[in-house]
Amino acid sequence: MAERFGGRFSPGSGPLPGAPVTRAPAPAKPPRHRLEGRPFWLVLCGAPLLFTGFGDGPAQLATDLAAFAAIALSAWMTREGLRAEAAYDARRTARRPAIPRKALGAGLLALGVGLAAYPPENGLVGTVILAALAAALNLLAFGLDPTRNKGMEGIDPFQQDRVARVIDEAERHLAAMKDAITRTNDRRLLARVDMFAATARELFHAVETDPRDLTAARRYLGVYLMGARDATAKFADHWAATRDASARSDYEALLSDLEANFTARTQSLIDGGRDDLEVEIEVLRDRLAREGVVAREIVDQTGK
Known part of the structure; x- marks a missing residue:
């Protein structure tokens, strides 16, 4: 399919005058096995x-x-x-x-x-x-197929299945966003959506690591991504018809706000997990102290 060239001096493709120039990261690629082409x-x-x-x-x-x-x-x-x-x-x-x-x-x-x-x-x-x-x-x-589950020790299988279903749905929202923004044939917008997708996947990874965080993140994985998907589809249609620079600025501002919210939620989940770990360590130290055992390794790790 032909793709419209979008360079630095193309209309609507370069940064606005006076705006800081930022380098977009490379688009995230789906995982690919190094031997995938050999069969x-x-x-x-x-x-x-x-x-x-x-x-x-x-x-x-x-x-x-x-x-x-x-x-x-x-x-x-x-x-x-x-x-x-x-x-x-x-x-x-x-x-x-x-x-x-x-x-x-x-x-x-x-x-x-x-x-x-x-x-x-x-x-x-x-x-x-x-x-x-x-x-x-x-x-x-x-080689052989993977024969065991990974990183699921001590995790409730039912809870893990719920997380997998929610994240699969969230990935479909991101894929729909990518398909919609592709219609604009604008490389800068494509890179911008890829940046947001990478930020969202950090939240996915945090929830996968601890499925108990699903309740706290479910609105982000469902409602917010669905809204971002719908907004992207409407913007792509509007941009194709009008090339409205104001609508483009509003859409990019929306992605920035979503990125900030997703990043804050991811960090909150990580900090919450660290707090839970510190509580568990304190409880273990107290129990060992009551038993008369000196937990030297735990003292070294916590610095207490």
């Missing part, structure tokens, strides 16, 4: 199967086409497993993937290689060996 080579390796079955009868043709389909599906499943692993690694707390996609990809690759190597001269044992080697090499190249 595509499996499809290329299996591509000859699309042609080898012609001239050998319908049974061989069907077998070769089924083998290619299994290999292609294996590549897709493996790539989805790598994406799920990247999302798992990017979050402070995360559940293990419900579906072991990389393991399924290895199984599908074994099936595809087995079908491709099934001619009678290879024998059943040879076919099984080749299929097992293909599955093993797939797992060796791309």
Whole structure:
């Protein structure tokens, strides 16, 4: 899609005269696994199967086409497993993937290689060996799926599920904001929305770390983001029709106010967690003192 050029001297793109020049941070990118593009080579390796079955009868043709389909599906499943692993690694707390996609990809690759190597001269044992080697090499190249939950020790699973649902909804609001502001074809506005999204995700991370903070942050994750989404959609439509500089200034001021509020709420949650920790330490010190135990490590950490 063509994108309108927006440089320093383009109308509506540069800062206003006399305004301080600030450098916008790079837009936040979704997590990406370093091996995500490599499963595509499996499809290329299996591509000859699309042609080898012609001239050998319908049974061989069907077998070769089924083998290619299994290999292609294996590549897709493996790539989805790598994406799920990247999302798992990017979050402070995360559940293990419900579906072991990389393991399924290895199984599908074994099936595809087995079908491709099934001619009678290879024998059943040879076919099984080749299929097992293909599955093993797939797992060796791309690794196993995450097998355990991360950062969820001592956290109520029901509460964690509530947090996950709320944050998923909040991410959809941010995605809708990005889609709406993209219609303006203005790089400065795109970067501005990315800055706000990065600030909002700091609050997401704080709530993920301690799901008990969900009640205090729920209005920010729901009502405020929904309002920001709707305001962005209305501004994008208005800007496309009028190029109203006053409306642009008001919208940027709204994002600044939202950023300030989200930052303050995030810091409040962090400070609240620190206060709770200090209370727990004090209670533990008193209990150890009553038991006649000197908690040297705790004294060193608190400085008391």
